[in-house]
Amino acid sequence: MLLSHHRRFVYFHIPKTGGSSLTSVFRDDLDTRASLAGLDARAPGWQDRCHFDGRQHSTYRDNARLLARYPDYFRFAFVRNPWDLALSWYTALARASPDETLGSTHLSGPGFKQFLRRALRPRAPGDWLAWASQAPVHRFMIGRSQSDYLTDRAGRLQIDFLARFEHYQEDLTALCDHLGLAPPAPEHFNRSRHGRLDYREFYDTHSRDWIARRFRRDIELFGYRF
Numbered sequence: 001m002l003l004s005h006h007r008r009f010v011y012f013h014i015p016k017t018g019g020s021s022l023t024s025v026f027r028d029d030l031d032t033r034a035s036l037a038g039l040d041a042r043a044p045g046w047q048d049r050c051h052f053d054g055r056q057h058s059t060y061r062d063n064a065r066l067l068a069r070y071p072d073y074f075r076f077a078f079v080r081n082p083w084d085l086a087l088s089w090y091t092a093l094a095r096a097s098p099d100e101t102l103g104s105t106h107l108s109g110p111g112f113k114q115f116l117r118r119a120l121r122p123r124a125p126g127d128w129l130a131w132a133s134q135a136p137v138h139r140f141m142i143g144r145s146q147s148d149y150l151t152d153r154a155g156r157l158q159i160d161f162l163a164r165f166e167h168y169q170e171d172l173t174a175l176c177d178h179l180g181l182a183p184p185a186p187e188h189f190n191r192s193r194h195g196r197l198d199y200r201e202f203y204d205t206h207s208r209d210w211i212a213r214r215f216r217r218d219i220e221l222f223g224y225r226f
Contacts, residue, residue: 001058009074016088017078025184059149080165082215084199
């Protein structure tokens with residue numbers, strides 16, 4: 001979570017929604033900016049140092065008491081189509097662990113569907129922890145709904161502006177304008193958004209339905225469709 005008392009905003013970083021680029025854009029305006037001088041954005045853990053509580057993916061519920069002290073701060077987040085998000089998780093894991101941990105690193109093969117079955121099916125806590133420990137990235141976040149980051153315990157959305165990964169540059173530029181910041185230069189945008197895969201090509205009827213059932217809340221709340 002990024003928190004700026006100067007600009008009076010709160011940003012919730014949902015994984016795989018362009019948060020690295022956004023953090024890079026906003027980090028010089030954070031209240032901790034003095035401690036970020038010379039911070040190498042290629043160094044491991046650099047984002048955690050920018051975020052208020054030291055955790056880049058903390059949720060509204062994690063900080064509800066703190067945020068109650070700043071009810072007029074502008075809260076925003078980026079969300080992403082759940083089918084596209086699942087594919088993004090898979091490709092990231094395949095790059096980080098290019099072995100048989102995922103079944104296959106080839107999208108045209110069975111690996112993606114095997115990944116979905118293993119990541120999204122119900123499992124006992126011990127099975128989940130064993131599976132999650134096999135990769136160097138945060139697998140525990142894969143099956144988490146995006147709405148979990150942005151809602152209170154009653155399920156109410158606690159966001160003033162819901163930006164979309166699907167038109168990332170336009171929404172980020174609009175955010176900068178609202179907050180009184182200079183618009184970001186093109187190099188701030190993650191290269192993974194250029195030449196992106198069409199997620200529709202990698203699903204069959206069954207895998208499409210897995211995502212629809214697992215992330216029904218996100219699909220309905222954010223208005224997504226396959």
